[in-house]
Amino acid sequence: MSQPPDGSPNTPLLDRADVRVKHATGISGAFEAFITRVKSGDLGFLPVIVGLLIICTVFQILNPVFLSSANIANLLFDSSTIGVISLGIVCVLMVAQIDLSVGSVSGFASALVGTLWVNQGWPVLLAIVAALVIGALIGAAYAFLFNWLGMPSFVSTLSGLLAFLGLQLFLLRSTGSINLPFESPLVSFGQLLTVPNWLSYALVALAAVGVFLTDYRIQQRRRTSGLSTQPMGTVAIKALAILVGLELIVFYLNQTRGVPWMFGLFVCLVIAMNYALKQTQWGRAMTAVGGNPEAARRAGINVTRIYMSAFMICSTLAALGGVLAASRLASASQQAGTGDVNLNAIAAAVIGGTSLFGGRGSAYSALLGIIVIQAISSGLTLLDLSSSLRYMITGAVLAIAVIVDSLSRRSRMSSGRG
Amino acid sequence: MSEHLESAVPRGEPVLSLRGISKNFGAVSALTDINFDVHAGEVVALVGDNGAGKSTLVKVLAGVHQPSAGEIFFDGKPVKLTDPSTALDLGIATVFQDLALCENLDVVANIFLGREKGPWHLDEVGMEIRSWTLLNELSARIPSVREPIASLSGGQRQTVAIARSLLLQPKLIMLDEPTAALGVAQTAEVLDLIERVRARGLGVLMISHNMEDVRAVADRIVVLRLGRNNGILTPDASNEELVSAITGATENSVTRRAGRRAQREHSNEASS
Numbered sequence: 001m002s003q004p005p006d007g008s009p010n011t012p013l014l015d016r017a018d019v020r021v022k023h024a025t026g027i028s029g030a031f032e033a034f035i036t037r038v039k040s041g042d043l044g045f046l047p048v049i050v051g052l053l054i055i056c057t058v059f060q061i062l063n064p065v066f067l068s069s070a071n072i073a074n075l076l077f078d079s080s081t082i083g084v085i086s087l088g089i090v091c092v093l094m095v096a097q098i099d100l101s102v103g104s105v106s107g108f109a110s111a112l113v114g115t116l117w118v119n120q121g122w123p124v125l126l127a128i129v130a131a132l133v134i135g136a137l138i139g140a141a142y143a144f145l146f147n148w149l150g151m152p153s154f155v156s157t158l159s160g161l162l163a164f165l166g167l168q169l170f171l172l173r174s175t176g177s178i179n180l181p182f183e184s185p186l187v188s189f190g191q192l193l194t195v196p197n198w199l200s201y202a203l204v205a206l207a208a209v210g211v212f213l214t215d216y217r218i219q220q221r222r223r224t225s226g227l228s229t230q231p232m233g234t235v236a237i238k239a240l241a242i243l244v245g246l247e248l249i250v251f252y253l254n255q256t257r258g259v260p261w262m263f264g265l266f267v268c269l270v271i272a273m274n275y276a277l278k279q280t281q282w283g284r285a286m287t288a289v290g291g292n293p294e295a296a297r298r299a300g301i302n303v304t305r306i307y308m309s310a311f312m313i314c315s316t317l318a319a320l321g322g323v324l325a326a327s328r329l330a331s332a333s334q335q336a337g338t339g340d341v342n343l344n345a346i347a348a349a350v351i352g353g354t355s356l357f358g359g360r361g362s363a364y365s366a367l368l369g370i371i372v373i374q375a376i377s378s379g380l381t382l383l384d385l386s387s388s389l390r391y392m393i394t395g396a397v398l399a400i401a402v403i404v405d406s407l408s409r410r411s412r413m414s415s416g417r418g
Numbered sequence: 419m420s421e422h423l424e425s426a427v428p429r430g431e432p433v434l435s436l437r438g439i440s441k442n443f444g445a446v447s448a449l450t451d452i453n454f455d456v457h458a459g460e461v462v463a464l465v466g467d468n469g470a471g472k473s474t475l476v477k478v479l480a481g482v483h484q485p486s487a488g489e490i491f492f493d494g495k496p497v498k499l500t501d502p503s504t505a506l507d508l509g510i511a512t513v514f515q516d517l518a519l520c521e522n523l524d525v526v527a528n529i530f531l532g533r534e535k536g537p538w539h540l541d542e543v544g545m546e547i548r549s550w551t552l553l554n555e556l557s558a559r560i561p562s563v564r565e566p567i568a569s570l571s572g573g574q575r576q577t578v579a580i581a582r583s584l585l586l587q588p589k590l591i592m593l594d595e596p597t598a599a600l601g602v603a604q605t606a607e608v609l610d611l612i613e614r615v616r617a618r619g620l621g622v623l624m625i626s627h628n629m630e631d632v633r634a635v636a637d638r639i640v641v642l643r644l645g646r647n648n649g650i651l652t653p654d655a656s657n658e659e660l661v662s663a664i665t666g667a668t669e670n671s672v673t674r675r676a677g678r679r680a681q682r683e684h685s686n687e688a689s690s
Contacts (some may be wrong), residue, residue: 123673295531
């Protein structure tokens with residue numbers, strides 16, 4: 001048992017007074033605790049990281065271009081658009097709801113930006129803001145239908161899928177698609193702009209230092225308050241691993257195109273969402289509502305407002321994803337947001353480890369999940385395989401992800417981890 | 419503690435008064451014209467058979483259900499308990515029979531649910547310290563406050579639920595079957611805790627099927643039968659009185675056994 005250096009060895013720590021509980025200590029202890037957690041069904045990001053390693057190995061053997069710096073940069077550009085949509089899906093899945101209309105909403109938003117900006121001559125920023133506001137209103141409408149009319153989100157968003165696809169086709173009825181000006185900042189943001197090399201290294205270093213300082217301060221506070229602490233070695237190793245790992249990736253990307261700004265925006269959104277879900281009262285309420293809505297209500301949480309926020313964030317991010325997709329393709333077309341966009345966004349969240357059963361998930365699952373999906377898609381494109389195979393493989397990966405979710409849930413129940 | 423000397427006499431001002439509370443679910447009247455008071459520093463036990471309306475009454479007072487008729491006075495002022503947070507804000511804390519904990523959250527998150535420290539940046543360390551302090555006050559045996567509630571036993575969950583109700587320093591605590599899931603030692607601890615809460619001048623409304631527990635801590639016993647008031651007794655009322663008030667019959671197994679025992683003692687005396 002670790003003792004605070006300043007405390008007397010005879011007074012037990014506040015959280016270590018119970019002698020019946022085994023507490024892992026040190027770095028080996030942290031590793032043992034991780035194994036125990038995995039065995040009891042709390043898998044975290046393990047399945048998605050293992051899956052990503054397998055996918056990368058297979059495609060790299062089949063085609064050495066796959067892991068080239070330029071291809072990865074391209075992959076990150078492509079991941080960002082659906083990734084942002086998937087981040088919204090994480091929100092609704094957290095409260096055990098679903099939004100099936102994110103594809104249509106994204107397509108509608110891109111059509112709206114094209115119409116307002118190119119055809120109507122609005123300033124581009126204003127057009128984007130208008131699309132985001134419309135997205136938020138769509139989410140508010142779903143929440144209204146769910147909260148006050150008791151309409152299952154499965155059905156309301158399914159009807160939304162059709163309705164907003166129709167609106168998108170209506171907006172683009174005359175031309176079929178609107179080309180966005182190629183020299184505009186929006187299009188270069190989606191196709192060309194990357195973070196300057198020095199800035200990318202600096203940002204990664206800043207992130208690692210931030211992680212270290214936060215952890216260090218928490219451990220200090222725990223020590224002075226008489227709670228158990230992690231050894232400083234663990235804290236330092238974690239921060240160092242983040243620093244070295246990310247700097248290497250950034251270094252590799254900087255060999256050719258660099259880190260896309262669009263991917264940077266996506267990562268910022270993921271970090272912000274992770275903070276909101278894990279570190280704020282709102283995030284706690286989201287998790288509680290997903291786990292047990294009645295308990296949350298009795299604890300005085302405004303459950304309807306939480307559902308409202310989840311649906312609104314999801315639709316707003318779907319609209320933002322649509323805008324990013326338009327900038328990526330330099331056009332707002334009738335095909336935008338149709339096909340597999342919807343299901344890829346939902347699949348990414350689930351593959352990344354957000355539970356379909358609510359109350360369990362992380363913003364990072366959108367990031368990891370969409371990279372898995374885009375890796376499959378990019379690998380198959382490099383092999384010149386048709387989209388038929390891509391659909392089948394993505395479908396199989398999704399099925400595996402849901403099976404892992406269900407099995408780990410069963411395992412959690414049998415070992416009492418909810 | 420000197421509560422036992424003045425058990426029948428309410429000490430403080432009434433914290434909570436119910437006047438003519440009724441609750442209908444469609445055609446079913448769960449509660450009809452309920453009246454009683456809970457005073458500060460008093461433990462009122464609410465007893466009744468299954469389906470007598472005890473849990474419905476608790477849910478009305480917790481703001482989960484709204485009464486169909488009647489008035490609730492809290493601290494002498496009429497109040498409308500429209501939702502659970504109104505009741506919590508007034509200072510009515512409830513430990514529900516179905517404990518209303520989130521199984522996917524850990525102990526700290528459950529204790530502070532809806533009342534977290536630092537809404538924009540959760541003060542996890544502060545909340546963990548406060549949780550341990552509360553749990554230690556209840557001499558709780560919780561292995562770790564960072565485990566999900568799902569891994570705890572029934573008694574441990576009960577302790578977490580009670581700790582949560584104390585967090586907000588309420589004026590009135592309602593406990594719905596607080597000892598039903600507990601072992602002998604934990605039951606004694608909860609009863610001790612109820613006495614400690616009363617000594618701090620809080621009102622306690624306790625629902626129990628266990629007459630021993632009721633007698634051990636209650637100052638007054640309010641009996642419900644089929645959703646109506648059926649008498650207010652003192653803890654020194656006899657078992658027969660209590661059972662007949664609860665069941666509405668003067669002729670039942672308890673009275674018969676008491677009768678037989680009296681008879682046997684009588685004949686023993688006669689033979690010796």
